[in-house]
Amino acid sequence: MTKQPVKISPSVLTADFWNLGRSIAQLEEAGADLLHLDVMDGLFVPNISFGLPVIAALKKHTAIPFDVHLMIEKPHRYLERFRDAGADLLGFHLEAGSPVEETLRSIRALGMKSCLTIKPATPAQGVFPYLPFCDMVLVMSVEPGFGGQSFLPGSLSKIKAIREEANRQNLPLDIEVDGGINLETAPLAVQAGANVLVTGNVLFSAPDMKARLKELREITAR
Numbered sequence: 001m002t003k004q005p006v007k008i009s010p011s012v013l014t015a016d017f018w019n020l021g022r023s024i025a026q027l028e029e030a031g032a033d034l035l036h037l038d039v040m041d042g043l044f045v046p047n048i049s050f051g052l053p054v055i056a057a058l059k060k061h062t063a064i065p066f067d068v069h070l071m072i073e074k075p076h077r078y079l080e081r082f083r084d085a086g087a088d089l090l091g092f093h094l095e096a097g098s099p100v101e102e103t104l105r106s107i108r109a110l111g112m113k114s115c116l117t118i119k120p121a122t123p124a125q126g127v128f129p130y131l132p133f134c135d136m137v138l139v140m141s142v143e144p145g146f147g148g149q150s151f152l153p154g155s156l157s158k159i160k161a162i163r164e165e166a167n168r169q170n171l172p173l174d175i176e177v178d179g180g181i182n183l184e185t186a187p188l189a190v191q192a193g194a195n196v197l198v199t200g201n202v203l204f205s206a207p208d209m210k211a212r213l214k215e216l217r218e219i220t221a222r
Contacts, residue, residue: 009034014200045145059086091115142179151180163193
């Protein structure tokens with residue numbers, strides 16, 4: 001298959017929540033492809049972030065598609081509610097206790113794109129049976145739950161294995177990587193087969209988000 005263009009999905013988890021609206025407006029002006037929204041319940045991961053009301057409020061003020069990453073237990077219970085709140089792409093964890101194929105099919109039936117996510121300890125082969133029901137697979141390159149962690153190099157072999165299996169099944173799969181993405185790790189992830197990058201500090205700490213996003217695109221296109 002031909003190489004897919006790289007998409008940038010900034011995570012609002014790293015943003016200044018006091019100025020969240022302004023940050024999202026800046027990301028939209030900079031040309032972000034997606035907006036990554038991490039929903040944590042304090043059970044599946046040891047942290048709590050935000051939920052349905054925040055997503056619904058943000059949806060009214062931006063046209064960027066919402067890439068919603070559920071880090072919650074039994075996510076199949078909430079699919080319709082996240083669709084109604086504004087999720088365009090809805091991801092959940094293989095390890096979260098939902099019936100995997102049924103949940104992926106339900107996400108698509110509700111009009112959203114489906115994403116299956118795996119933690120660092122889960123082997124790439126865990127997602128292979130479900131690839132036909134996925135629009136995207138998200139490989140966590142840090143332990144889920146907190147921003148600002150360092151990239152785990154073992155993620156690269158998992159990305160490569162999933163890309164090879166998707167190609168073997170002739171599937172136009174997006175592969176997203178989340179955690180520790182910066183100017184050094186972004187090209188490595190893309191070379192391994194990822195084409196969607198979740199970015200945090202590398203964008204939000206930049207004095208000029210638009211310039212930094214352009215730089216990310218340039219270094220991953222080489």
